[in-house]
Amino acid sequence: MKVLVMDGVSEEGLKPLRENPEIEVVIGQKMTEDELCAAISQYDAMIVRSATKVTAKVFESAANLKVVGRAGVGVDNIDLEAATKKGALVVNAPDGNTIAACEHSIAMMLALARNVPQAVGKMKEKVWDKKAFLGVELRGKTLGVLGLGRIGSAVAKRAQALEMNVIAYDPFITEENASRLAVELMPLEEVFKKSDFITIHMPKTKNSYHLINDNTIAQMKQGVRIVNCARGGIVDEEALYKGMMSGKVAGAALDVFEKEPNLESPLLELPNFIATPHLGASTREAQLNVAVDVAEEIVNALTGKLVKNTVNIPSISPKALAVIKPYLGLAEKLGRFHAHLVDGRIKKVEVVYSGELASQDVMPLTTALLKGLLDPILQESVNFVNAPLLAKNRGIQVFQTTDGDSEGYANLISIKVYTDSGDKCLAGTLFGQSDARLVMIDGYRIDAVPSQHMLYIPHVDKPRIIGPVGTLIGEHNINIAGMQVGRKEIGGKAVMILAVDGLVPDETLKEIAAIDGVIEVKMINL
Numbered sequence: 001m002k003v004l005v006m007d008g009v010s011e012e013g014l015k016p017l018r019e020n021p022e023i024e025v026v027i028g029q030k031m032t033e034d035e036l037c038a039a040i041s042q043y044d045a046m047i048v049r050s051a052t053k054v055t056a057k058v059f060e061s062a063a064n065l066k067v068v069g070r071a072g073v074g075v076d077n078i079d080l081e082a083a084t085k086k087g088a089l090v091v092n093a094p095d096g097n098t099i100a101a102c103e104h105s106i107a108m109m110l111a112l113a114r115n116v117p118q119a120v121g122k123m124k125e126k127v128w129d130k131k132a133f134l135g136v137e138l139r140g141k142t143l144g145v146l147g148l149g150r151i152g153s154a155v156a157k158r159a160q161a162l163e164m165n166v167i168a169y170d171p172f173i174t175e176e177n178a179s180r181l182a183v184e185l186m187p188l189e190e191v192f193k194k195s196d197f198i199t200i201h202m203p204k205t206k207n208s209y210h211l212i213n214d215n216t217i218a219q220m221k222q223g224v225r226i227v228n229c230a231r232g233g234i235v236d237e238e239a240l241y242k243g244m245m246s247g248k249v250a251g252a253a254l255d256v257f258e259k260e261p262n263l264e265s266p267l268l269e270l271p272n273f274i275a276t277p278h279l280g281a282s283t284r285e286a287q288l289n290v291a292v293d294v295a296e297e298i299v300n301a302l303t304g305k306l307v308k309n310t311v312n313i314p315s316i317s318p319k320a321l322a323v324i325k326p327y328l329g330l331a332e333k334l335g336r337f338h339a340h341l342v343d344g345r346i347k348k349v350e351v352v353y354s355g356e357l358a359s360q361d362v363m364p365l366t367t368a369l370l371k372g373l374l375d376p377i378l379q380e381s382v383n384f385v386n387a388p389l390l391a392k393n394r395g396i397q398v399f400q401t402t403d404g405d406s407e408g409y410a411n412l413i414s415i416k417v418y419t420d421s422g423d424k425c426l427a428g429t430l431f432g433q434s435d436a437r438l439v440m441i442d443g444y445r446i447d448a449v450p451s452q453h454m455l456y457i458p459h460v461d462k463p464r465i466i467g468p469v470g471t472l473i474g475e476h477n478i479n480i481a482g483m484q485v486g487r488k489e490i491g492g493k494a495v496m497i498l499a500v501d502g503l504v505p506d507e508t509l510k511e512i513a514a515i516d517g518v519i520e521v522k523m524i525n526l
């Protein structure tokens, strides 16, 4: 397996990849989008920082790409929708650079308050200017933290140690979390109104794009100082320029820009503006941390082990995974069985988990089930990453519920698929840790081991059906490994499930379908 490593990711941190004999590491040089598109098909995985843009076009050219690792937090340089559509997993390393980014934010705030970069610049010009750089103290000032996550919280703690009064805006965290940090959560307008310093620590999203704009700057305190070490684009740089020119904003420090690299910004001309070239995560410690974290995740992803920091699919705790893992195969088989049963366009899938599964995080089982259901139907490759998106893109509604009543089984997965031409249901259970059984098909109780090749034959419950079916299959030298018949009442409709040791030819299927009393014949390949 080949892994392409871009953007100068720490060599030392690539050890987990280098130590795996099945993995070849290729260090890539800066490439254009077209160059990357031409190269990417030979790679199974790729690691990037923020410089390389992994666009939809790159994913389209990536025939073998299974996983993209971001050695860092922000994934706005990776087209997540295209990754998911392609079935490529995206993982990041969210914890490794928290302290680096936090310390850089504090450094920027102090540098801003005391004009450190400007004064250093003068010294380097051999000018001893003691009068031009009258600063302000942080003690007693109010710091507004926008985004109280990993970095925002770490900044808040350090700002409190500098005796600042810390308030925050973060609509996605609880009051309890904020009060544990002794930080008061407030509406955004309040934070703008009260803050002497504002520091930004949220991701760039549709909601946060240009959050700092003409209108919001107008709501701020006269003489506010703004620090952004999160993402370019959260601050509207034109509005900031105007705010600084008018004197409303006394100073600003940016580590990140809407367009990077950026040496053309008019902001750079302003004496009270300071900037660094996206250095927030650039410490030896952070780079080692994120490289190790992401390299380990890539090894796990390529070798089929649990991956923690997934960005485009929900991750699951190892404890929860251990409980549901034995059911993944059963769920996928139920989906795959169903794919052969249904005729017509699938409109809706309902899955009910009962018994001991009712209290578990069963989302991965539904994903496995969708993978099994869609894989035999679709041309494109279906996997655990893209199965839910493929279902959504095809307008298939998926409902997942739990139910305490497992009809006497310790656990039960029931799936009902609605199509243009009606609906069909199927249920399965697991005896012990690995003994899967189909226990219900279209309301008929059965007890069949899901095997590689099976025949599903609904028929009228009358003599001279089972024998002729067996004879026809035997004539083709195909062994019948097992048979189950389910019926509700004597002489009514019944279903026959046969496990066979090979594919039954289409001609024979037609002959079976012609037997008097046979309603339908379907070959099921699991």
Ligand SMILES: NC(=O)c1ccc[n+]([C@@H]2O[C@H](COP(=O)([O-])OP(=O)(O)OC[C@H]3O[C@@H](n4cnc5c(N)ncnc54)[C@H](O)[C@@H]3O)[C@@H](O)[C@H]2O)c1
Pocket: 073, 074, 075, 094, 097, 098, 101, 146, 147, 148, 149, 150, 151, 152, 169, 170, 171, 172, 173, 201, 202, 203, 204, 205, 207, 208, 229, 230, 231, 255, 256, 278, 279, 280, 281, 282
């Ligand atoms: N400059 C750098 O080199 C550097 C380094 C690391 C991280 N970062 C960036 O810093 C930012 C924060 O990283 P983190 O690890 O703390 O992330 P995090 O996910 O731990 O925290 C982000 C917080 O922002 C909040 N949030 C999301 N949308 C918001 C909105 N519209 N308004 C207010 N709050 C909102 C979330 O609830 C969360 O608490 C990210 O943008 C990341 O990419 C930059």
Ligand SMILES: O=C(O)[C@H](O)COP(=O)(O)O
Pocket: 049, 050, 051, 071, 072, 073, 074, 075, 097, 230, 278, 279, 280, 281, 282
């Ligand atoms: O999101 C991040 O982790 C930071 O912005 C760091 O980006 P970098 O790896 O390009 O320095």
